[in-house]
Amino acid sequence: xxxxxxxxxxxxxxxxxxxxxxxxxxxxxxxxxxxxxxxxxxxxxxxxxxxxxxxxxxxxxxxxxxxxxxxxxxxxxxxxxxxxxxxxxxxxxxxxxxxxxxxxxxxxxxxxxxxxxxxxxxxxxxxxxxxxxxxxxxxxxxxxxxxxxxxxxxxxxxxxxxxxxxxxxxxxxxxxxxxxxxxxxxxxxxxxxxxxxxxxxxxxxxxxxxxxxxxxxxxxxxxxxxxxxxxxxxxxxxxxxxxxxxxxxxxxxxxxxxxxxxxxxxxxxxxxxxxxxxxxxxxxxxxxxxxxxxxxxxxxxxxxxxxxxxxxxxxxxxxxxxxxxxxxxxxxxxxxxxxxxxxxxxxxxxxxxxxxxxxxxxxxxxxxxxxxxxxxxxxxxxxxxxxxxxxxxxxxxxxxxxxxxxxxxxxxxxxxxxxxxxxxxxxxxxxxxxxxxxxxxxxxxxxxxxxxxxxxxxxxxxxxxxxxxxxxxxxxxxxxxxxxxxxxxxxxxxxxxxxxxxxxxxxxxxxxxxxxxxxxxxxxxxxxxxxxxxxxxxxxxxxxxxxxxxxxxxxxxxxxxxxxxxxxxxxxxxxxxxxxxxxxxxxxxxxx
Amino acid sequence: xxxxxxxxxxxxxxxxxxxxxxxxxxxxxxxxxxxxxxxxxxxxxxxxxxxxxxxxxxxxxxxxxxxxxxxxxxxxxxxxxxxxxxxxxxxxxxxxxxxxxxxxxxxxxxxxxxxxxxxxxxxxxxxxxxxxxxxxxxxxxxxxxxxxxxxxxxxxxxxxxxxxxxxxxxxxxxxxxxxxxxxxxxxxxxxxxxxxxxxxxxxxxxxxxxxxxxxxxxxxxxxxxxxxxxxxxxxxxxxxxx
Numbered sequence: 107x108x109x110x111x112x113x114x115x116x117x118x119x120x121x122x123x124x125x126x127x128x129x130x131x132x133x134x135x136x137x138x139x140x141x142x143x144x145x146x147x148x149x150x151x152x153x154x155x156x157x158x159x160x161x162x163x164x165x166x167x168x169x170x171x172x173x174x175x176x177x178x179x180x181x182x183x184x185x186x187x188x189x190x191x192x193x194x195x196x197x198x199x200x201x202x203x204x205x206x207x208x209x210x211x212x213x214x215x216x217x218x219x220x221x222x223x224x225x226x227x228x229x230x231x232x233x234x235x236x237x238x239x240x241x242x243x244x245x246x247x248x249x250x251x252x253x254x255x256x257x258x259x260x261x262x263x264x265x266x267x268x269x270x271x272x273x274x275x276x277x278x279x280x281x282x283x284x285x286x287x288x289x290x291x292x293x294x295x296x297x298x299x300x301x302x303x304x305x306x307x308x309x310x311x312x313x314x315x316x317x318x319x320x321x322x323x324x325x326x327x328x329x330x331x332x333x334x335x336x337x338x339x340x341x342x343x344x345x346x347x348x349x350x351x352x353x354x355x356x357x358x359x360x361x362x363x364x365x366x367x368x369x370x371x372x373x374x375x376x377x378x379x380x381x382x383x384x385x386x387x388x389x390x391x392x393x394x395x396x397x398x399x400x401x402x403x404x405x406x407x408x409x410x411x412x413x414x415x416x417x418x419x420x421x422x423x424x425x426x427x428x429x430x431x432x433x434x435x436x437x438x439x440x441x442x443x444x445x446x447x448x449x450x451x452x453x454x455x456x457x458x459x460x461x462x463x464x465x466x467x468x469x470x471x472x473x474x475x476x477x478x479x480x481x482x483x484x485x486x487x488x489x490x491x492x493x494x495x496x497x498x499x500x501x502x503x504x505x506x507x508x509x510x511x512x513x514x515x516x517x518x519x520x521x522x523x524x525x526x527x528x529x530x531x532x533x534x535x536x537x538x539x540x541x542x543x544x545x546x547x548x549x550x551x552x553x554x555x556x557x558x559x560x561x562x563x564x565x566x567x568x569x570x571x572x573x574x575x576x577x578x579x580x581x582x583x584x585x586x587x588x589x590x591x592x593x594x595x596x597x598x599x600x601x602x603x604x605x606x607x608x609x610x611x612x613x614x615x616x617x618x619x620x621x622x623x624x625x626x627x628x629x630x631x632x633x634x635x636x637x638x639x640x641x642x643x644x645x646x647x648x649x650x651x652x653x654x655x656x657x658x659x660x661x662x663x664x665x666x667x668x669x670x671x672x673x674x675x676x677x678x679x680x681x682x683x684x685x686x687x688x689x690x691x692x693x694x695x696x697x698x
Numbered sequence: 699x700x701x702x703x704x705x706x707x708x709x710x711x712x713x714x715x716x717x718x719x720x721x722x723x724x725x726x727x728x729x730x731x732x733x734x735x736x737x738x739x740x741x742x743x744x745x746x747x748x749x750x751x752x753x754x755x756x757x758x759x760x761x762x763x764x765x766x767x768x769x770x771x772x773x774x775x776x777x778x779x780x781x782x783x784x785x786x787x788x789x790x791x792x793x794x795x796x797x798x799x800x801x802x803x804x805x806x807x808x809x810x811x812x813x814x815x816x817x818x819x820x821x822x823x824x825x826x827x828x829x830x831x832x833x834x835x836x837x838x839x840x841x842x843x844x845x846x847x848x849x850x851x852x853x854x855x856x857x858x859x860x861x862x863x864x865x866x867x868x869x870x871x872x873x874x875x876x877x878x879x880x881x882x883x884x885x886x887x888x889x890x891x892x893x894x895x896x897x898x899x900x901x902x903x904x905x906x907x908x909x910x911x912x913x914x915x916x917x918x919x920x921x922x923x924x925x926x927x928x929x930x931x932x933x934x935x936x937x938x939x940x
Contacts, residue, residue: 466787530771
């Protein structure tokens with residue numbers, strides 16, 4: 107029997123980036139807010155101090171700052187003809203856990219989407235004709251524009267102190283920035299990070315080939331910075347242990363280094379950690395959330411009543427909670443009916459390895475940050491003519507190598523045995539002089555009718571609830587795109603002076619053991635009407651107006667950039683609508 | 699303010715991992731950032747000597763195996779002397795060997811390669827089973843000899859056969875075992891020495907990785923220069939006494 111707790115104005119599920127942003131906004135608005143986080147409290151001094159933060163085995167291979175599959179996992183199959191099986195240990199993606207969520211151990215690559223990414227379907231249809239898009243591709247317009255979000259990208263970048271070079275300020279193209287970016291209202295708050303040898307050589311080669319390289323926008327700061335909340339971050343020291351790891355330096359923008367010190371001092375706010383939300387509770391109309399039910403780490407069940415419920419968990423788990431709570435209609439790929447679970451996407455990643463003459467090139471790969479690097483956007487979005495190419499979508503291409511961590515940097519030329527004296531020698535010969543960059547081609551993953559999420563019929567979590575089932579495979583469009591982008595990256599590596607380039611385009615079938623970013627998106631998408639979306643333009647549930655669902659869950663498809671910048675911008679945009687409209691007049695903000 | 703030196707910090711007993719929290723049941727956090735002294739969780743230095751999981755024969759088999767996967771040469775020790783078998787032994791004896799972080803609920807069935815490993819056996823159990831099957835198979839092929847007693851060429855034959863699937867093990871998939879032990883050997887070779895392998899950071903020195911330095915601001919602009927910092931690890935720096 108659940109213990110019923112005193113009512114709160116708002117309950118937030120998950121205390122990562124969006125949970126922290128929304129908690130801060132709502133407590134500033136005077137609301138009494140509780141955040142429930144199923145993982146532990148995490149902070150710099152206790153969890154990743156400088157004395158042992160740089161531990162590749164513990165934090166990368168054994169992912170100790172992450173959710174462990176024993177606590178919650180998912181099942182996976184490529185298509186409906188297969189039986190989905192559990193992901194018993196992480197591979198293709200790794201999911202955050204604990205206060206800070208993914209925002210604690212991300213590498214802080216902080217991008218904005220392109221204006222045309224928000225109107226993907228109408229733009230591409232207009233330019234290439236409807237028949238150009240695959241028949242089973244289900245991309246949609248978002249229902250908002252880049253201009254709607256621009257002030258909120260700005261909010262996030264100034265919260266973080268993002269280091270970068272603007273490419274387009276109020277319509278004026280700036281030298282050294284990304285000439286393709288949507289117009290921004292002002293430059294980045296801090297200058298771009300310094301670049302290493304490999305990154306610099308890449309930019310020179312890219313320029314020689316006629317491209318316009320720009321520094322990757324980085325939430326690992328180039329200089330100390332105090333944000334508008336009064337929280338100060340330090341200068342990144344290029345330690346090379348960024349993504350997967352906590353930052354011991356206070357120089358990576360995370361909820362811990364930007365919001366939590368202020369949020370926790372607000373008497374209106376309370377966080378409860380190691381509390382797992384079981385479901386959102388609804389009243390007997392099914393159209394109003396009354397709060398959530400959660401379980402603490404000793405198994406006691408609590409009911410937390412609240413007037414406003416915000417799902418701020420990771421994308422997969424927001425969708426899981428919607429399904430477990432009976433909110434919206436589950437998507438059925440056979441009929442095309444139902445919104446919850448459809449338009450599930452990931453990220454199309456590929457790379458090429460460049461081997462260089464070790465007598466002439468030493469890249470010191472261990473001198474890096476998580477978001478260091480030089481990128482080109484000539485082949486992102488619809489920045490180039492797809493007509494002759496036979497695919498849509500694109501991505502940034504960059505030398506964005508983040509580390510020289512030994513186990514992740516094993517790089518030997520093709521034909522080298524996997525073991526023995528020759529392997530050992532090849533490792534010795536190539537570690538300093540090869541360019542390996544997993545994130546080199548970081549491309550869109552469009553949505554398809556048969557790529558979706560639902561509740562698994564067989565496998566359960568430790569509470570007996572069904573795991574999420576992922577049905578996902580790569581489609582011809584993304585494979586063609588990946589081959590194209592990989593070729594372009596390989597050309598730049600050649601131009602840099604590589605003696606051998608080994609292309610590694612993305613190949614199907616989608617492999618759940620092969621890491622390809624944790625940028626899972628969709629499942630409860632935003633849109634213009636309840637017939638084709640789960641959420642309205644403010645991330646408010648069409649079905650339950652006092653429920654808002656944050657995160658990449660809302661993306662109708664994923665674009666050719668890391669999603670966190672857009673996730674955070676949407677959180678600020680949604681928070682503004684809640685504060686300026688919803689709180690004054692609770693109810694649906696959009697009448698479709 | 700009391701300054702702990704690194705040895706003292708690492709010497710204090712480490713709290714158990716991952717799913718445990720210093721605060722029972724649920725931490726209610728309000729009014730400020732929580733902080734409790736002594737709640738950090740540094741790794742514990744593995745001390746060589748003895749086997750915590752392997753039997754003597756298993757240890758001898760694994761030592762022989764890792765020394766062929768990564769053979770010794772004049773500059774850098776091989777898998778055995780650098781501590782790969784010790785590393786694997788200590789991992790298998792602990793929570794990782796028991797797959798405590800894995801999703802281990804059934805039902806179990808083999809799937810496609812893309813669906814990943816689906817074994818109901820823990821990693822520690824897999825080693826036990828596979829090593830026994832390996833020695834048995836060697837006995838059958840090489841006149842009763844166990845793996846560790848084969849010549850180097852014969853050992854390499856066996857390993858190559860496991861790798862390409864031609865050397866079969868009874869009751870265990872040879873290729874899976876090869877993959878498993880190869881990954882674990884590489885991990886032992888290149889992980890921080892605190893875990894029992896990569897003795898004296900020899901593997902890091904071999905490749906030119908300076909280790910756990912945190913501040914490269916003086917080096918970021920020094921393009922194409924060899925970094926001259928001493929190699930350091932979590933528990934060792936040339937300036938610290940043993």
